[in-house]
Amino acid sequence: MAVKTVHVAFPQDLVQEPxxxxxxRMSGVTPAITSAKVDQHCAEFVxxxxxxxxxxxxxxxxxxxxxxxxxxxxx
Numbered sequence: 001m002a003v004k005t006v007h008v009a010f011p012q013d014l015v016q017e018p019x020x021x022x023x024x025r026m027s028g029v030t031p032a033i034t035s036a037k038v039d040q041h042c043a044e045f046v047x048x049x050x051x052x053x054x055x056x057x058x059x060x061x062x063x064x065x066x067x068x069x070x071x072x073x074x075x
Contacts, residue, residue: 004056005034009044010067019066020045027051027059046072 010019015038024031029051037044049056063069 003050005072007070023062028055029059
């Protein structure tokens with residue numbers, strides 16, 4: 001299993017949606033939230049994504065479709 005740390009940010013219209021849950025279910029990754037900042041205007045998270053390289057890349061593509069993502073590194 002690989003682990004990749006990412007920073008994701010979502011716009012106001014997605015703050016109330018279960019984006020992390022949905023993407024983890026669709027891609028098969030296991031997310032661990034290591035940091036979060038959520039308010040009525042935006043949501044920002046630092047996540048450790050665990051799974052196969054293919055699952056992690058799929059999750060990253062899905063996050064890119066929903067908001068912004070920055071890959072911070074591998075573990």
